[in-house]
Amino acid sequence: DIVMTQTPLSLSVTPGQPASISCKSSRSLLHREGKTFLYWYLQKPGQPPQLLIYEVSNRFSGVPDRFSGSGSGTDFTLRISRVEAEDVGVYYCMQSIQLPLTFGGGTKVEIK
Amino acid sequence: QLVESGGGVVQPGGSLRLNCAASGFIFSSYGMHWVRQAPGKGLEWVAFIRPDGSNKYYEDSVKGRFSISRDNSKNTLDLQMNSLRAEDTAVYFCAKGDSGGHYGVDFWGQGALVTVSS
Numbered sequence: 001d002i003v004m005t006q007t008p009l010s011l012s013v014t015p016g017q018p019a020s021i022s023c024k025s026s027r028s029l030l031h032r033e034g035k036t037f038l039y040w041y042l043q044k045p046g047q048p049p050q051l052l053i054y055e056v057s058n059r060f061s062g063v064p065d066r067f068s069g070s071g072s073g074t075d076f077t078l079r080i081s082r083v084e085a086e087d088v089g090v091y092y093c094m095q096s097i098q099l100p101l102t103f104g105g106g107t108k109v110e111i112k
Numbered sequence: 113q114l115v116e117s118g119g120g121v122v123q124p125g126g127s128l129r130l131n132c133a134a135s136g137f138i139f140s141s142y143g144m145h146w147v148r149q150a151p152g153k154g155l156e157w158v159a160f161i162r163p164d165g166s167n168k169y170y171e172d173s174v175k176g177r178f179s180i181s182r183d184n185s186k187n188t189l190d191l192q193m194n195s196l197r198a199e200d201t202a203v204y205f206c207a208k209g210d211s212g213g214h215y216g217v218d219f220w221g222q223g224a225l226v227t228v229s230s
Contacts, residue, residue, distance in 0.1 A: 031214070035212065035214070037212075037214055037215070037216060039216055039217070047222075048205055048220035048221060048222055048223055049155065049205075049220050050220070051210075051217070051218050051219070054210060054212065054216055054218065055212065055216075060218065092154065092155055094155075094217070096212075096214055096215040096216040096217070097214070097215075098215075099157070099160060099169045099215060100157045100169075100171050100172075101145070101147070101157035101160075101215060101217070102157070103154055103155040103156070103157075104154075105154050106154050106155075
Protein backbone atom coordinates (compact mmCIF):
# COMPACT_ATOMS: atom_id res chain seq x y z
CA ASP A 1 0.00 0.00 0.00
CA ILE A 2 1.13 3.57 -0.63
CA VAL A 3 1.75 5.47 2.60
CA MET A 4 0.75 9.14 2.62
CA THR A 5 2.46 11.37 5.19
CA GLN A 6 1.08 14.82 5.94
CA THR A 7 2.67 17.64 7.88
CA PRO A 8 2.05 19.51 10.05
CA LEU A 9 -0.52 17.80 12.23
CA SER A 10 -2.15 21.13 12.98
CA LEU A 11 -1.96 24.79 12.01
CA SER A 12 -3.21 27.90 13.75
CA VAL A 13 -3.48 30.75 11.26
CA THR A 14 -4.36 34.44 11.52
CA PRO A 15 -7.11 35.40 9.04
CA GLY A 16 -5.62 36.85 5.89
CA GLN A 17 -2.32 35.04 6.36
CA PRO A 18 -1.10 32.20 4.15
CA ALA A 19 -0.96 28.53 5.11
CA SER A 20 0.82 25.56 3.63
CA ILE A 21 0.40 21.79 4.07
CA SER A 22 2.83 19.16 2.89
CA CYS A 23 2.03 15.64 1.71
CA LYS A 24 4.56 12.97 0.81
CA SER A 25 3.85 9.59 -0.75
CA SER A 26 5.91 6.43 -0.35
CA ARG A 27 6.04 5.95 -4.12
CA SER A 28 5.58 8.14 -7.17
CA LEU A 29 2.00 9.06 -8.02
CA LEU A 30 2.89 9.74 -11.67
CA HIS A 31 0.94 7.39 -13.92
CA ARG A 32 2.34 6.16 -17.23
CA GLU A 33 -0.35 8.17 -19.06
CA GLY A 34 1.19 11.34 -17.64
CA LYS A 35 -1.32 12.22 -14.93
CA THR A 36 -0.39 12.41 -11.25
CA PHE A 37 -3.15 11.12 -8.98
CA LEU A 38 -2.93 13.29 -5.89
CA TYR A 39 -6.06 14.87 -4.40
CA TRP A 40 -6.76 17.33 -1.59
CA TYR A 41 -9.94 17.40 0.51
CA LEU A 42 -11.27 19.60 3.29
CA GLN A 43 -13.53 18.11 5.94
CA LYS A 44 -15.33 20.86 7.80
CA PRO A 45 -16.67 20.03 11.28
CA GLY A 46 -19.64 17.68 11.11
CA GLN A 47 -19.51 17.40 7.32
CA PRO A 48 -18.22 14.91 4.77
CA PRO A 49 -14.98 15.68 2.95
CA GLN A 50 -15.21 18.02 -0.01
CA LEU A 51 -12.87 17.98 -2.98
CA LEU A 52 -10.57 20.98 -3.32
CA ILE A 53 -7.83 19.94 -5.73
CA TYR A 54 -7.53 16.99 -8.10
CA GLU A 55 -4.49 15.68 -9.99
CA VAL A 56 -2.08 17.85 -7.97
CA SER A 57 -3.07 21.32 -9.11
CA ASN A 58 -6.57 21.45 -10.62
CA ARG A 59 -9.13 23.32 -8.55
CA PHE A 60 -12.50 21.57 -8.40
CA SER A 61 -15.63 23.41 -9.47
CA GLY A 62 -16.52 26.22 -7.07
CA VAL A 63 -13.28 26.12 -5.09
CA PRO A 64 -11.93 29.63 -4.40
CA ASP A 65 -8.70 30.57 -6.16
CA ARG A 66 -6.96 31.19 -2.82
CA PHE A 67 -6.47 27.40 -2.80
CA SER A 68 -3.65 26.03 -4.94
CA GLY A 69 -1.81 22.75 -5.24
CA SER A 70 1.66 21.96 -6.49
CA GLY A 71 4.24 19.20 -6.54
CA SER A 72 5.29 16.17 -8.46
CA GLY A 73 6.34 12.56 -8.00
CA THR A 74 6.19 12.02 -4.26
CA ASP A 75 6.15 15.55 -2.79
CA PHE A 76 3.09 17.77 -2.82
CA THR A 77 1.87 21.00 -1.23
CA LEU A 78 -1.49 22.63 -0.66
CA ARG A 79 -1.38 26.39 -0.21
CA ILE A 80 -4.04 28.78 1.00
CA SER A 81 -2.99 32.29 0.00
CA ARG A 82 -5.16 34.11 2.55
CA VAL A 83 -6.91 31.99 5.14
CA GLU A 84 -10.53 32.81 5.89
CA ALA A 85 -12.71 31.71 8.82
CA GLU A 86 -14.62 29.28 6.57
CA ASP A 87 -11.39 27.36 5.83
CA VAL A 88 -11.28 25.72 9.27
CA GLY A 89 -11.39 21.95 9.34
CA VAL A 90 -9.19 18.98 8.60
CA TYR A 91 -7.33 18.77 5.29
CA TYR A 92 -6.49 15.39 3.78
CA CYS A 93 -4.35 14.38 0.85
CA MET A 94 -5.22 11.17 -0.99
CA GLN A 95 -3.58 9.08 -3.67
CA SER A 96 -5.67 7.34 -6.31
CA ILE A 97 -3.00 5.85 -8.57
CA GLN A 98 -3.76 2.44 -7.12
CA LEU A 99 -6.12 0.65 -4.78
CA PRO A 100 -6.37 0.70 -1.85
CA LEU A 101 -6.92 4.44 -1.87
CA THR A 102 -4.84 5.84 0.95
CA PHE A 103 -5.09 9.12 2.80
CA GLY A 104 -2.74 11.30 4.77
CA GLY A 105 -3.40 11.49 8.47
CA GLY A 106 -4.93 14.94 8.18
CA THR A 107 -3.95 18.50 9.08
CA LYS A 108 -6.26 20.40 11.38
CA VAL A 109 -6.47 24.10 10.51
CA GLU A 110 -7.85 26.53 13.03
CA ILE A 111 -8.12 30.29 13.16
CA LYS A 112 -6.14 32.29 15.71
CA GLN B 113 -26.49 13.97 -4.47
CA LEU B 114 -25.62 10.86 -2.48
CA VAL B 115 -27.80 9.80 0.43
CA GLU B 116 -26.79 6.90 2.66
CA SER B 117 -29.17 4.88 4.79
CA GLY B 118 -29.16 1.68 6.81
CA GLY B 119 -26.77 2.59 9.58
CA GLY B 120 -27.41 1.64 13.18
CA VAL B 121 -26.27 -0.35 16.18
CA VAL B 122 -25.43 -4.03 15.72
CA GLN B 123 -23.86 -6.66 17.95
CA PRO B 124 -20.45 -8.12 17.17
CA GLY B 125 -20.85 -10.90 14.62
CA GLY B 126 -24.01 -9.33 13.25
CA SER B 127 -24.87 -8.00 9.81
CA LEU B 128 -25.97 -4.69 8.36
CA ARG B 129 -26.69 -3.46 4.85
CA LEU B 130 -25.96 0.12 3.85
CA ASN B 131 -27.62 1.75 0.89
CA CYS B 132 -26.64 4.84 -1.08
CA ALA B 133 -29.18 6.56 -3.34
CA ALA B 134 -27.58 8.62 -6.10
CA SER B 135 -29.08 11.45 -8.10
CA GLY B 136 -28.00 14.37 -10.23
CA PHE B 137 -25.51 12.49 -12.38
CA ILE B 138 -25.38 9.52 -14.74
CA PHE B 139 -24.83 6.86 -12.08
CA SER B 140 -23.98 4.08 -14.52
CA SER B 141 -21.01 6.05 -15.87
CA TYR B 142 -19.00 6.26 -12.65
CA GLY B 143 -17.15 3.96 -10.33
CA MET B 144 -18.29 4.17 -6.72
CA HIS B 145 -16.50 3.81 -3.39
CA TRP B 146 -17.29 3.22 0.24
CA VAL B 147 -14.95 5.05 2.62
CA ARG B 148 -15.22 4.98 6.41
CA GLN B 149 -14.12 7.15 9.30
CA ALA B 150 -13.89 5.80 12.83
CA PRO B 151 -14.90 8.27 15.57
CA GLY B 152 -12.27 11.01 15.81
CA LYS B 153 -10.04 9.30 13.27
CA GLY B 154 -8.99 9.74 9.65
CA LEU B 155 -10.37 8.36 6.41
CA GLU B 156 -10.08 4.70 5.41
CA TRP B 157 -11.05 3.31 2.03
CA VAL B 158 -13.29 0.22 2.18
CA ALA B 159 -14.39 -0.88 -1.28
CA PHE B 160 -14.74 0.14 -4.94
CA ILE B 161 -16.99 -1.06 -7.76
CA ARG B 162 -16.57 -0.27 -11.45
CA PRO B 163 -19.37 1.55 -13.36
CA ASP B 164 -20.83 -1.63 -14.81
CA GLY B 165 -20.29 -3.65 -11.63
CA SER B 166 -17.88 -5.98 -13.41
CA ASN B 167 -15.06 -5.65 -10.89
CA LYS B 168 -15.06 -5.11 -7.13
CA TYR B 169 -12.15 -4.37 -4.82
CA TYR B 170 -11.88 -4.47 -1.04
CA GLU B 171 -9.62 -3.33 1.76
CA ASP B 172 -7.88 -6.36 3.25
CA SER B 173 -9.58 -6.25 6.67
CA VAL B 174 -13.08 -6.44 5.14
CA LYS B 175 -12.41 -9.02 2.41
CA GLY B 176 -14.71 -11.99 2.77
CA ARG B 177 -16.98 -10.08 5.18
CA PHE B 178 -18.19 -7.09 3.16
CA SER B 179 -19.73 -7.07 -0.31
CA ILE B 180 -20.23 -4.03 -2.53
CA SER B 181 -22.92 -4.03 -5.22
CA ARG B 182 -24.86 -1.62 -7.38
CA ASP B 183 -28.13 -1.43 -9.30
CA ASN B 184 -27.72 0.95 -12.22
CA SER B 185 -31.43 0.72 -13.04
CA LYS B 186 -32.25 2.15 -9.59
CA ASN B 187 -29.17 4.39 -9.16
CA THR B 188 -28.27 2.69 -5.90
CA LEU B 189 -25.08 1.43 -4.28
CA ASP B 190 -25.06 -1.11 -1.44
CA LEU B 191 -22.59 -2.40 1.11
CA GLN B 192 -23.48 -5.69 2.76
CA MET B 193 -21.51 -6.04 5.98
CA ASN B 194 -21.33 -9.43 7.73
CA SER B 195 -19.38 -10.72 10.74
CA LEU B 196 -19.10 -7.20 12.06
CA ARG B 197 -16.41 -6.35 14.59
CA ALA B 198 -16.02 -3.52 17.08
CA GLU B 199 -13.30 -2.04 14.86
CA ASP B 200 -15.83 -1.64 12.03
CA THR B 201 -17.53 1.10 14.04
CA ALA B 202 -17.40 4.19 11.86
CA VAL B 203 -19.27 6.63 9.69
CA TYR B 204 -19.51 5.06 6.24
CA PHE B 205 -19.43 7.43 3.29
CA CYS B 206 -20.66 6.62 -0.17
CA ALA B 207 -18.36 8.41 -2.63
CA LYS B 208 -18.55 9.04 -6.36
CA GLY B 209 -15.60 8.30 -8.59
CA ASP B 210 -14.44 11.21 -10.70
CA SER B 211 -14.30 11.42 -14.47
CA GLY B 212 -10.53 11.02 -14.59
CA GLY B 213 -10.89 7.40 -15.53
CA HIS B 214 -8.96 6.20 -12.50
CA TYR B 215 -9.98 5.90 -8.84
CA GLY B 216 -10.33 9.52 -7.75
CA VAL B 217 -13.30 10.74 -5.68
CA ASP B 218 -15.09 14.00 -6.39
CA PHE B 219 -18.24 13.87 -4.24
CA TRP B 220 -19.19 12.34 -0.90
CA GLY B 221 -22.48 11.57 0.78
CA GLN B 222 -23.26 12.74 4.32
CA GLY B 223 -22.44 9.34 5.77
CA ALA B 224 -24.17 6.64 7.81
CA LEU B 225 -23.05 5.74 11.32
CA VAL B 226 -22.47 2.07 12.06
CA THR B 227 -21.88 1.12 15.69
CA VAL B 228 -20.80 -2.41 16.53
CA SER B 229 -21.31 -2.98 20.23
CA SER B 230 -22.78 -5.50 22.62
